[in-house]
Each structure stands twice: as structure tokens, then as C-alpha cells.
Amino acid sequence: MSIMPHLAEPKPFQEKLLRWYREIARPLPWRYTKDPYAIWVSEVMLQQTRVDTVLSYFPRFLKAFPDVQRLASASEEQVLKAWEGLGYYGRARNLHKAAKILCDTNDPTVPDSEEALRSLPGIGDYIVAAVLSFAYRKPFAVLDGNVKRVLARLLAIDWAVNNAKAKPFFQQMAQDLLPAVASDLHNQAMMELGALVCTPRHPKCEGCPVSRFCLSRQNGWVDRFPVREKRRLVPIRRIVIAILVQKGGGVLLTRRPSEGLLGGLWEFPNTELDASMSFSEGIQQLCMRFSPVSDSFTRQSIGTVRHAYTHFKVLAQAFRVDIDAAPDAISETETCRWLNPGMLEDYPLSKITHKVLRLMGMKYR
Numbered sequence: 317m318s319i320m321p322h323l324a325e326p327k328p329f330q331e332k333l334l335r336w337y338r339e340i341a342r343p344l345p346w347r348y349t350k351d352p353y354a355i356w357v358s359e360v361m362l363q364q365t366r367v368d369t370v371l372s373y374f375p376r377f378l379k380a381f382p383d384v385q386r387l388a389s390a391s392e393e394q395v396l397k398a399w400e401g402l403g404y405y406g407r408a409r410n411l412h413k414a415a416k417i418l419c420d421t422n423d424p425t426v427p428d429s430e431e432a433l434r435s436l437p438g439i440g441d442y443i444v445a446a447v448l449s450f451a452y453r454k455p456f457a458v459l460d461g462n463v464k465r466v467l468a469r470l471l472a473i474d475w476a477v478n479n480a481k482a483k484p485f486f487q488q489m490a491q492d493l494l495p496a497v498a499s500d501l502h503n504q505a506m507m508e509l510g511a512l513v514c515t516p517r518h519p520k521c522e523g524c525p526v527s528r529f530c531l532s533r534q535n536g537w538v539d540r541f542p543v544r545e546k547r548r549l550v551p552i553r554r555i556v557i558a559i560l561v562q563k564g565g566g567v568l569l570t571r572r573p574s575e576g577l578l579g580g581l582w583e584f585p586n587t588e589l590d591a592s593m594s595f596s597e598g599i600q601q602l603c604m605r606f607s608p609v610s611d612s613f614t615r616q617s618i619g620t621v622r623h624a625y626t627h628f629k630v631l632a633q634a635f636r637v638d639i640d641a642a643p644d645a646i647s648e649t650e651t652c653r654w655l656n657p658g659m660l661e662d663y664p665l666s667k668i669t670h671k672v673l674r675l676m677g678m679k680y681r
């Protein structure tokens with residue numbers, strides 16, 4: 317038995333959707349290439365990032381790293397610099413690692429099999445399906461947030477779209493709707509429908525090409541779908557940031573560990589505060605790390621910065637800390653450098669660091 321009796325015969329739906337897509341499809345650059353590498357890069361960028369944002373990064377990234385070999389031979393710092401501002405930096409590091417693995421095997425082509433793709437770092441269900449569908453035209457249904465929302469409304473599915481346990485169910489639905497011919501265009505059309513018509517708020521049902529197939533529309537349930545589970549409140553982390561400035565004007569930058577959140581990016585020295593600690597106590601403690609010169613520090617608050625990550629928010633107080641001590645009082649290492657402000661733009665910086673630079677009247681992006 318089909319899991320969706322409502323669309324047991326999906327051909328009319330598929331044809332209507334495809335006709336509409338052929339008329340209105342946005343001319344996105346990754347839709348005009350069959351280069352598996354370019355498609356892979358675009359899909360990695362598009363995960364959790366808006367199309368408008370990716371449009372500016374995609375051509376720049378391909379210009380810097382036009383193929384797997386060129387990406388593999390770049391340094392991690394170069395890759396992160398090209399990715400700077402896109403967020404979710406683990407995606408860039410994994411892309412880079414995967415390119416190196418492919419080059420190490422002496423076959424630097426993007427794999428065309430599910431198994432080989434899945435063996436690479438950072439490649440999950442979505443990227444597997446997108447690369448196999450868009451680059452190799454294999455019949456894999458692509459399931460992203462837009463497609464889930466369309467399916468939830470079309471078929472009045474009361475599984476929460478943000479419940480991980482519901483994912484196989486939605487995946488099966490998407491697969492059942494996939495036509496044997498032009499499945500890549502069908503996938504694009506489903507995503508385009510979610511992006512342009514069946515939007516999260518105020519879907520444009522009047523102009524929807526598939527409204528006559530839509531259970532929610534027919535029954536007046538559009539407001540009820542998709543169902544979402546309530547998110548837990550995200551915690552707020554308080555941090556202090558020290559912009560250590562030498563007499564000559566150099567500032568201290570530190571590199572985050574390669575693995576983990578914002579891995580490999582550069583930032584001003586900072587520390588997270590205990591619940592009981594004030595910002596002024598925090599900056600005092602942070603300065604003490606740079607002993608034995610801490611007595612000669614003068615500090616001045618330059619403002620507050622806020623930033624939201626997926627699972628927590630950051631409230632940061634930034635301090636300019638002027639140092640009278642000799643320039644070599646804090647020694648340089650691979651992960652700690654004194655830089656003239658003009659050199660900062662050469663380094664991949666975290667979003668919070670950019671926000672602090674803006675507070676100081678310095679802006680590189």
C-alpha cells in the first residue's frame with residue numbers, strides 16, 4: 317500500500333509542478349552546471365544558508381578553488397577565509413578534508429555512488445541526494461526544509477517537521493513522489509515551490525500550481541501545517557573580549573582549535589564568565605592570563621556585542637586593553653599573533669570579531 321493514498325497516482329501532480337518550474341525557475345548559477353564539484357560546493361553552502369547569501373560566495377569560492385585538486389592543495393586558513401561570514405565552518409573544513417581524501421585516492425572526481433559519497437566527511441543524506449540527483453541525474457529525492465514543509469501541507473502530515481524521527485517518513489514521501497524522468501528537475505521544483513510559493517508564513521495558495529492536489533488547501537488546514545515541536549529556550553553565554561593593543565598599535569589575535577565551533581578562525585582573546593562573575597571581574601581575570609605585564613594594563617569598555625548560534629546566544633562585553641610593556645611581552649606562537657590592524661583582513665575572523673571591529677570603527681566586510 318502506498319503511504320500516501322491521496323497522491324497514489326502522482327503523474328498529474330508531477331507534470332503540473334514541472335511545467336510551473338520550467339516557467340518560473342530562478343536563474344541560480346548552480347542550476348546551469350553539471351560539474352559535480354561545483355554542485356557539491358553549492359549544496360554544502362546552501363545547507364542552513366539563504367540563497368541570497370550563497371549567491372555572492374559561490375562564484376568567489378569557485379574562482380579561488382575551481383576544482384577538487386585546487387581545493388585540496390589550499391591551506392585550511394585559505395579555505396576558511398573564503399568561507400568567512402557563511403557560518404557553520406565545519407562545512408568548509410569537511411569540504412576541504414573530503415577534497416584531500418579524493419586527491420589521495422588518485423581519483424579527484426566527486427563520486428557518483430551513494431556509498432562512496434557517504435564515506436567522505438561532512439556528507440549526509442541531503443548532500444548525497446543532491447549530488448546524485450543534480451550532478452548525475454540519479455533518482456534520489458532531495459529533502460530539505462522547503463520540501464518537508466511542502467509535503468507536510470500537501471499531504472496534511474501531522475509529524476513534526478523538526479522531529480528527527482519523522483525524517484525517514486518524509487524522505488519516503490518525497491521518494492514516492494519522484495518521477496522516473498527528470499527527477500533532478502522535480503527535486504529543484506519541489507524546493508522552488510517551498511522557497512517561492514509554499515513559504516513558511518503566508519503561503520501563496522491562490523497562485524500555487526499544485527493547489528488542487530493539496531489536502532491542507534482543500535480542507536482549510538493550511539495554518540495547521542507544518543507541525544513543529546517547540547524549541548527549548550537557548551541559553552545565553554556571557555563572555556568578555558580583550559582587544560590587547562601594543563604601544564605601536566599592534567593587536568593580539570588568537571586562533572581557535574581546528575576542531576569544534578568556529579574551528580580554525582581567528583579572534584580576540586576572550587573568556588566565558590561564570591554566572592556569578594561580572595564583566596569587570598572577567599576582564600581582570602582575562603588580563604591576568606597575560607601576566608607578568610598585567611599591572612601595566614589600562615582598560616576601557618568599548619561596548620556590547622550579541623550573536624546567536626543555533627544552540628546558544630552570546631552576550632559579549634568588549635574591552636580595549638592598552639599595554640605599556642615591551643612588544644615582546646606576550647610571545648607569538650602558531651595560534652597567537654600580534655598584527656597591525658591593516659593585516660586583520662587577511663585572516664578568517666569569527667562573526668563576533670567582525671562585530672567588535674565595527675564597534676571600534678574598523679570594518680572589513
Ligand code: SF4
Pocket residue numbers: 466469470513514515519520521524525526527528530532533538
Ligand atoms: S496550496 Fe498552499 S499550502 Fe498547499 S502546497 Fe500550495 S502553497 Fe502550499
